[in-house]
Structures are given as structure tokens and as C-alpha cells.
Amino acid sequence: MPALRQARLSVGAGEVHALIGQNGAGKSTLIKILTGAHGRDAGSIRWGGQEVRFRAPIEAQEAGISTIYQELNLIPHRSLAENIFVGREPRRFGLIDWRRIERESAAILSGLGIQADVTRPLHTCNTATQQMTAIARAVSTRARLVIMDEPTSSLDEGEVQTLFGVIRRLQADGVSVIFVSHRLDELYAVCDRITVMRDGRTVAEREMAGFDKYQLVSTMLGKELSALQAARRDPRLPPGPPVLRLDGVRSGPRVRDASLALGRGEIVGLAGLLGSGRTELARAVFGAEPVDQGRMDLQGEAVRWREPADAIARGLAYLSEDRKTEGIVPDLSIRENLTLVLLPQLARLGVVDRQRQREVAERFIERLGIVCAGPEQPIRELSGGNQQKVLLARWLAARTDLLLLDEPTRGIDVGAKAEILGLIRELAQKEGLSVLMIASELEELVGASDRAVVLRDGHTVAELQGDALTEENLMSAMAHGAMPTTAAAEGARDG
Structure with missing residues (x-):
């Protein structure tokens, strides 16, 4: 399937333009084609009224298009000034003119409202100064279009406001900005127009003014307001005693104030747009990210992990959304993958008992219905759904009590999705396994969860259960930070 199909993007002079979409929507591919990092198979790009085809990013930069990526491509041990002018150092009598570099760098940063020692090594500066250095480099190239990919992902509130001030200065100077972000409030604060992508297509091009947040979220997720159904979940067993409780948890820049509770044998869905802090919260619970503030209780006891091994020892398990990179070991067999934990x-005296290993693998292949040629088959040869079953089996074999699932059905066909979700439900009901499940597909959350907690910009903003657990209410909470009242919901459907 092509990464882009019928993708469109139009940006005016001096315009701040939002580009949004879920993972896999095609945003990054579109930017890479625009900037010459990737070639295009069809269509055209017009820049300054002329059709262009950039063969490399340097050609786009020379034409006045500069990109600031989420992972800053700067040189940590060089100074701010060196980073701003790297590769374009002015010379005097054949030698680099350091005084001019430092003078002009300080002037550019000052023009952006930043006062900084430009001789200071970049790695000694905070994230905001590093971000501004990347912007200063773009400005120093006399860019007419600056593309900012998730520029606020590592900034605090004060730093975000400083960045917005810089964007407005660029706009006043006639510079256009493409602003990629999943934080809706930021889009409305700084952007003039918006392009929404889904499944490689442009599905909406609108003025920000008048584009309601609820409509924006439904457009991103591909759910028409008129087609929303107040789906009812199936009857669930009442939750057992509390297993996990989070209260006011803060972790890194993404998780700011998260609270939730999870009972024995209960499945709690964790909803939110990309960038809301869902994955970061799950990783913090598992000990892969630090808990900077707040309280985490396991079985009624306050805990704080130093590393994931501590969490594993207490019966926690985590399945990453990136199955291929952080889950399976593709060149190893099913037996080896399943028994890694x-x-x-x-092992005895450092030697693994392969017979016991094989017995464990065969038992869970049968128990979970893993379709394979046998335990010695390389896991890379399995379908996505069967690979995911092997990863589930890995943790079940380790006698897991609490399972953290991040997008467990991503990249899996429809039939396998239903099978995986049914298996998770069976494990919860029959074996008392507690599950915290992240899913972008709202239909999955509604159908599989006993309750759902909604995160927005790192904050817990809603908890839904019973008849209130519907796609419509989840979308409203993701857009506005709360469930709609009946009247508001009717108005949203009518509008």
C-alpha cells in the first residue's frame, strides 16, 4: 500500500499552517517529499509559483525551505554559534570569521527574543535554548518556509509560550510555518489554517477558526459525527480488589498529572490522542521511565521502580506498540522468543535447559492457539497476530499479574484483532489478569474495556464506564477534556 495517496498541502505566505494526523497518516512522508528526502511517484510541488523537484534536502534548503525535526539534528559539543552556521561558516582571508559568526548568531537569537551566550556548548543548554538554536539556524538561511515537527514535545509551558512568540515574529516577517503537533490547544493558539491527513490522504483543509475541536478529532479518527453510535459494552464481571493505583503521577514532559485505578481481573482502556502521554504513562508504570512526582501503589503498597526488572519481579509486564523493534527478536525461534523472560x-550454571524451554513453548502454543510449524520456527515467519500471541505467552509464562498493552492490535488483520482481544478478555475473566490497554481504535476500547481513562496533554481528564463508555464520549473527552452533557452532545451531532 502506498504511503501517500491523493495528498494535498497548500501554505500561503506568512501563514502558520497546522499539519496533523494519527501515526501512519502520511505526515512525515509528505514532509520528506517536500524537502527532497524522498522522491515522489506522482503529483507536483509548486514553490514560489514554480514547479520544483528537490533531489536532496540541501536543494530545498537553498530554495528557502528549512525543517526542524523533533529529534534535533544539532551537534551537542559545539557552541550555539557553531550550530547556527555549521556548513555555512563565513570566512575572512580564507579563515573562518569566528567574530562575525558569534556576532550574527547573537543578533539572530536576540531577534527571536532569546538572550544567550552563543559561545556556550549546546549540550549545556536547556531544551528550549536548543530548540531556539535550531530555529535560529533556519532563520539564518533566510528560509521562507520553516517546517516544525513536534517542536513543543520536550518544552514546558513557559518555553512553549516563548516558541509561540518566535513563530509570531517569523510570521510578521513574512515567513511561513508548517506546524506539526498533536496538542490541539497549541494548534488553535498559533495556527491560521489546518490540513488533516488520514491513511495517506488529505481528508480536510480548513480555517482553524470555526473548526470545532470535536469535529477535528472525529476527522482525524475517521468517525463521522452522524455515524457515531452509543455502543454498549458487554456485561462484565465486577472488578476485584485494587491492584494498581496512580495518584497525580508526573513523568518527564509528557505525563503531567495522571491518576487511575485498576482492579483484579479488570481491563481499563487508556485513551487519548497521539502525544497525550499514554505510552509514557505505561512506561512509567513499568519502570522504563522515572516517576518524578505523585504516588503509585501496587497491591496497596507504595512502590517506586529503579528499572523494569523491579516491576517484572512484582508481576508486571509490558508489550510495546513497536512489536518488531521492542518485542520480537526476529532471527530467534518461537521457543527462544517465548521463554526470554x-x-x-x-538455566542451571549458565546453561539453558532446552528441553524445559521447549515444553513451556509447546504448552503456550497450544493454550493460545499460535498457528505455526512448531516451536523451532523463526518468529519472523509468523503473521503479526501470531507474533503478538507469542509476546503475550512470554509474559503469561512468567506468571504476570498486571499486563500493560500498548496498541496490542496494531498491524494485525481484522480477524486476528478479534482473536487477540477475545484472548485478553478470557485471561482477565478466568485468570484474574489485570490489564491496562492503550488503543487508538475507539471501537476496540469500547468493546474490550470495563472502564476507560482519558488522557489529554498528560492530564487525566475523564473516566468512563457503563453506558457512558461510548465512542462519542471518548472523542469529546479527547477533544475538550470532559464528557459532553446530553444537550452538548446533541448539539455536536446536529452541528
């Missing part, structure tokens, strides 16, 4: 128990 068990290796300390299956």
Missing part, C-alpha cells in the same frame, strides 16, 4: 529460571 524465563531464562534465569530455565
Whole structure:
């Protein structure tokens, strides 16, 4: 399937233009084609009224298009001034003119409202100054279009406002900005128009004014307001005693104030737009990210992990959304993948008991219905759904009590999705497994969860259960930070 199909983007002079979409929508591919990092198979790009085809990013930069990526491509041990002029150092009598570099760098940063020692090594500066250095480099190239990919992802509130001030200065100077972000409030604060992408297509091009947040979220997710159904969940067993409780948890820049509770045998869905802090919260619960503030209780006892091994020892398990990179080991067999967590128990004097390993693998292949040629088959040869079953089996074999699932059905066909979700429900009901599940597909959350907690910009903003657990209410909470009243919901449907 092509990454882009019928993608469109139009940006005016001096305009701040939002580009949004879920993971896989095609935003990054579109930007890479625009800037010459990727070639295009069809269509055209017009820049300054002329059709262009950039063969490399340097050609786009020379034409006046500069990109600031989420992962800043700067040189940490060089000074701010060196980073601003790297590759374009002015010379005097054949030598680099350091005085001019430092003078002009300080002037550019000052023009952006930043007062900084430009001789200071970049790695000694905070994230905001590093971000402004990247912007200063773009400005120094006399860019007429600056593309900012998630520029606020590592900034605090004060730093975000400073960045917005810089964007407005650029706009006043006639510079156009493409602003990629998943934080809706930021889009409305700084952008003039918006392009929404879904499944490689442009599905909306609108003025920000008059584009309601609820409509924006439904457009991103592909759910028409008129087609929303107040889906009812199936009857669920009442939750057992509390297993996990989070109160006011803060972790890094993404998780700011998260609270939730999870009972034994309960499945709690974790909803939110990309960038809301869902994955970061799950990783903090698992010990892969630090808990900077707040309280985390496990079985009624306050805990604080130093590393994931501490969480694993207490019965926690985590399945990453990136199955291929952080889940399977593609060149190893099903047997080896399935028993990775068990290796300390299956080894004696440093030698793994392969017979016991095989017995464990065969037992869980049968139990979870993993379709394969046998335990020695390389896991890379399995379908996505069967790979995911192997990863579930890995943690079940380790006698997990609490399972953290991040997009467990991503990249899996419809039939396998239903099978995986049914398996998770069976494990919760019959074995008392507690599950915290992240899913972008709202239909999955409604159908599989006993309750759902909604995160927005790192804050817990709603908890839904019973008849209130519907796609419509989830979308409203993701857009506005709260469930709609009945009247508001009717107005949203009518509008």
C-alpha cells in the first residue's frame, strides 16, 4: 500500500499552517517529499509559483525551505554559534570569521527574543535554548518556509509560550510555518489554517477558526459525527480488589498529572490522542521511565521502580506498540522468543535447559492457539497476530499479574484483532489478569474495556464506564477534556 495517496498541502505566505494526523497518516512522508528526502511517484510541488523537484534536502534548503525535526539534528559539543552556521561558516582571508559568526548568531537569537551566550556548548543548554538554536539556524538561511515537527514535545509551558512568540515574529516577517503537533490547544493558539491527513490522504483543509475541536478529532479518527453510535459494552464481571493505583503521577514532559485505578481481573482502556502521554504513562508504570512526582501503589503498597526488572519481579509486564523493534527478536525461534523472560529460571550454571524451554513453548502454543510449524520456527515467519500471541505467552509464562498493552492490535488483520482481544478478555475473566490497554481504535476500547481513562496533554481528564463508555464520549473527552452533557452532545451531532 502506498504511503501517500491523493495528498494535498497548500501554505500561503506568512501563514502558520497546522499539519496533523494519527501515526501512519502520511505526515512525515509528505514532509520528506517536500524537502527532497524522498522522491515522489506522482503529483507536483509548486514553490514560489514554480514547479520544483528537490533531489536532496540541501536543494530545498537553498530554495528557502528549512525543517526542524523533533529529534534535533544539532551537534551537542559545539557552541550555539557553531550550530547556527555549521556548513555555512563565513570566512575572512580564507579563515573562518569566528567574530562575525558569534556576532550574527547573537543578533539572530536576540531577534527571536532569546538572550544567550552563543559561545556556550549546546549540550549545556536547556531544551528550549536548543530548540531556539535550531530555529535560529533556519532563520539564518533566510528560509521562507520553516517546517516544525513536534517542536513543543520536550518544552514546558513557559518555553512553549516563548516558541509561540518566535513563530509570531517569523510570521510578521513574512515567513511561513508548517506546524506539526498533536496538542490541539497549541494548534488553535498559533495556527491560521489546518490540513488533516488520514491513511495517506488529505481528508480536510480548513480555517482553524470555526473548526470545532470535536469535529477535528472525529476527522482525524475517521468517525463521522452522524455515524457515531452509543455502543454498549458487554456485561462484565465486577472488578476485584485494587491492584494498581496512580495518584497525580508526573513523568518527564509528557505525563503531567495522571491518576487511575485498576482492579483484579479488570481491563481499563487508556485513551487519548497521539502525544497525550499514554505510552509514557505505561512506561512509567513499568519502570522504563522515572516517576518524578505523585504516588503509585501496587497491591496497596507504595512502590517506586529503579528499572523494569523491579516491576517484572512484582508481576508486571509490558508489550510495546513497536512489536518488531521492542518485542520480537526476529532471527530467534518461537521457543527462544517465548521463554526470554524465563531464562534465569530455565538455566542451571549458565546453561539453558532446552528441553524445559521447549515444553513451556509447546504448552503456550497450544493454550493460545499460535498457528505455526512448531516451536523451532523463526518468529519472523509468523503473521503479526501470531507474533503478538507469542509476546503475550512470554509474559503469561512468567506468571504476570498486571499486563500493560500498548496498541496490542496494531498491524494485525481484522480477524486476528478479534482473536487477540477475545484472548485478553478470557485471561482477565478466568485468570484474574489485570490489564491496562492503550488503543487508538475507539471501537476496540469500547468493546474490550470495563472502564476507560482519558488522557489529554498528560492530564487525566475523564473516566468512563457503563453506558457512558461510548465512542462519542471518548472523542469529546479527547477533544475538550470532559464528557459532553446530553444537550452538548446533541448539539455536536446536529452541528
